[in-house]
Amino acid sequence: MSLWEYANPVKFLRLSGKVLPWISILAAVLLVSGLVWGFFFTPDDYRQGSTVKIIYIHVPSALMAINAWFMMLVASLIWLIRRHHVSALAAKAAAPVGVVMTLIALITGAFWGQPMWGTWWAWDPRLTSFLILFLFYLGYMALWAAIDDPDTAADLTSVLCIVGSVFAVLSRYAVNFWNQGLHQGASLSLDKEENVSDVFYQPLLLAIGGFVLLFFALVLVGTRTEIMKRRTSAIIAREQSK
């Protein structure tokens, strides 16, 4: 009994089929409770007013935008090293979710920035690196879409993901050097004195948990769809060759 058993698509489909409804329900419960709590049952910030409530969507989506890329990197490495097809397909399924999370973070950030900083957009390091991350996602997905042979596509996108990760980190520090920022520093760390007040922190944790589970649910759905798509095309190819 090991994790690698689920590299077998049949076993993966069976397990993910069982787990998926529970993850989806839990994601919905956490999201609804976190967002409702955050939107309606927390006080306004004394300086930011009610715009502080954007935090319940902005922070979790930004968190998942980065973690989705990280998951793709791990899945790509597993594909290149152990050649498990499920892993490659999971990386493929995570990319659209990640790009939407990046977009949500950018858009809610603009809505937050307009009243707070007086501008929709600033060339702040964090904002800029998210824009670059967005471009990386677009390139990765375009490469998947451009190649017909599934194994070649998985190989090439995996290498792109690894090289892209290095350059994404490099860009992150390069833009730090390039411009000073408006964006505040980390204020959710577990080991720091100055953090967000507990009133905002508790519903935010629920919302983050909801986004994490939502991400898992969407990636599972995407991976299952990809596996079934692969199967149907195999069946069609077999029928045609008869």
Add this chain to the structure above:
Amino acid sequence: MNALLIRDLRLAIRAGGGFGLGLAFFLIVVVLVPFGVGPNMALLGKIAPGILWIGALLACLLSLDRIVALDFEDGSLDLLATSSLPLEAVVTLKAVAHWITTGLPLVLAAPVLGVLLGLSQDGYYWIVVSLLIGTPALSVIGTFGAALTVGLKRGGLLLSLLVLPLYVPTLIFGAEAARRGAEGLATGTPLLMLAGITCGTISLLPFASAAVLRINLR
């Protein structure tokens, strides 16, 4: 190794006019910018280092698809892959050939075009230095992109989408070094970072380029 390099250089210079095309494109970009932002020499002089860097980067991008595509089509890449030379060396040589035929002319042309943009006195020296250090990285990164998209039918647009985000760190440090130089500030830090990126990409990326080329040749 020398034979391959000389062959690539000959092909680039003689066949199909790809050699002068990058330079002409660089010239066009630089000429078009004043039409876009107005003939104000003070403003142009201020943004000149950035324009020259972006122009050089785009000119570099334009010639990328020629690096491996022609060899892939006529089958000589298969021969190179089966020869005794490791594929890592082949892609490095291709990047070197690309730099000599595209990067080096751009470096030499940049100060001349700087006149058109009213670059400041100190700027000429620093634009040459920063481009000289930075353009090898552009060639090496571009070779990776070219190797990645070599098997695709409409690889050109995809190539730009994949390569341009990878150019971001090089552009940031290169243009920053040139800008600081033109304004008479200290250029040490961005130049060192730029040199670091160039050294890092030259030493590591050929392995990735060779890996994707092997996948594409399968």
